[in-house]
Amino acid sequence: MWELFNGARRLKGVLPIEAMTFKVFCVETNRRNFCKSAAVAVIGGVAAAVPIGAGLTSFVQPLREGGAKEGQWIPVTALEALPAGDAPMKFLVVANKVDAWSKTPNVPVGAVYLIRNAKGDITALNVICPHAGGIIDYDAAEGCFLCPLHKSLFNADGSLKNAKSPSPRPMDTLQTEVRDGTVWVRFENFRVGVRQKIPA
Numbered sequence: 001m002w003e004l005f006n007g008a009r010r011l012k013g014v015l016p017i018e019a020m021t022f023k024v025f026c027v028e029t030n031r032r033n034f035c036k037s038a039a040v041a042v043i044g045g046v047a048a049a050v051p052i053g054a055g056l057t058s059f060v061q062p063l064r065e066g067g068a069k070e071g072q073w074i075p076v077t078a079l080e081a082l083p084a085g086d087a088p089m090k091f092l093v094v095a096n097k098v099d100a101w102s103k104t105p106n107v108p109v110g111a112v113y114l115i116r117n118a119k120g121d122i123t124a125l126n127v128i129c130p131h132a133g134g135i136i137d138y139d140a141a142e143g144c145f146l147c148p149l150h151k152s153l154f155n156a157d158g159s160l161k162n163a164k165s166p167s168p169r170p171m172d173t174l175q176t177e178v179r180d181g182t183v184w185v186r187f188e189n190f191r192v193g194v195r196q197k198i199p200a
């Protein structure tokens with residue numbers, strides 16, 4: 001994707017090069033008095049380049065919107081695979097991924113812990129640590145979450161276990177829905193290292 005954006009930038013970067021070409025062309029043709037017609041040609045070329053750039057941007061836009069974009073509702077598991085109880089279970093989040101040149105189906109784009117309590121309410125927690133992006137583990141023996149990178153500890157509901165935790169906020173919760181026996185998660189990543197939960 002960045003390649004394509006950079007390509008768009010390079011396309012914009014063509015304009016000064018066109019101008020340089022124009023200068024050189026003028027010097028060479030002054031002697032033959034063709035500069036006027038050259039100017040018309042180059043200005044026409046510059047004018048044509050602008051819609052090409054705009055066209056490329058509108059071509060890129062749908063690609064950016066394809067695939068596993070942030071905040072996308074994604075089916076994660078069958079409800080029956082998530083027994084009621086308070087023990088979190090980890091699930092991969094899989095979606096179709098689209099880049100500038102290809103579409104790849106069923107690519108893991110993240111992971112979540114799902115917790116289905118005794119009442120049947122489901123909580124989803126992103127596995128990414130809000131401190132610096134480590135992958136949070138669940139310690140079943142201790143009944144809490146632990147990030148191995150800098151030892152942030154979270155309670156089983158994702159709240160901070162220690163007020164002096166390196167993590168500036170609790171684990172990031174995600175919206176869930178049950179549709180026809182399937183658990184869906186509105187998957188999203190958030191900025192790390194900040195107290196507020198801000199989409200990345």
Ligand code: FES
Nearest residue numbers: 129132134147150
């Ligand atoms: S990245 Fe998790 S504690 Fe630092």
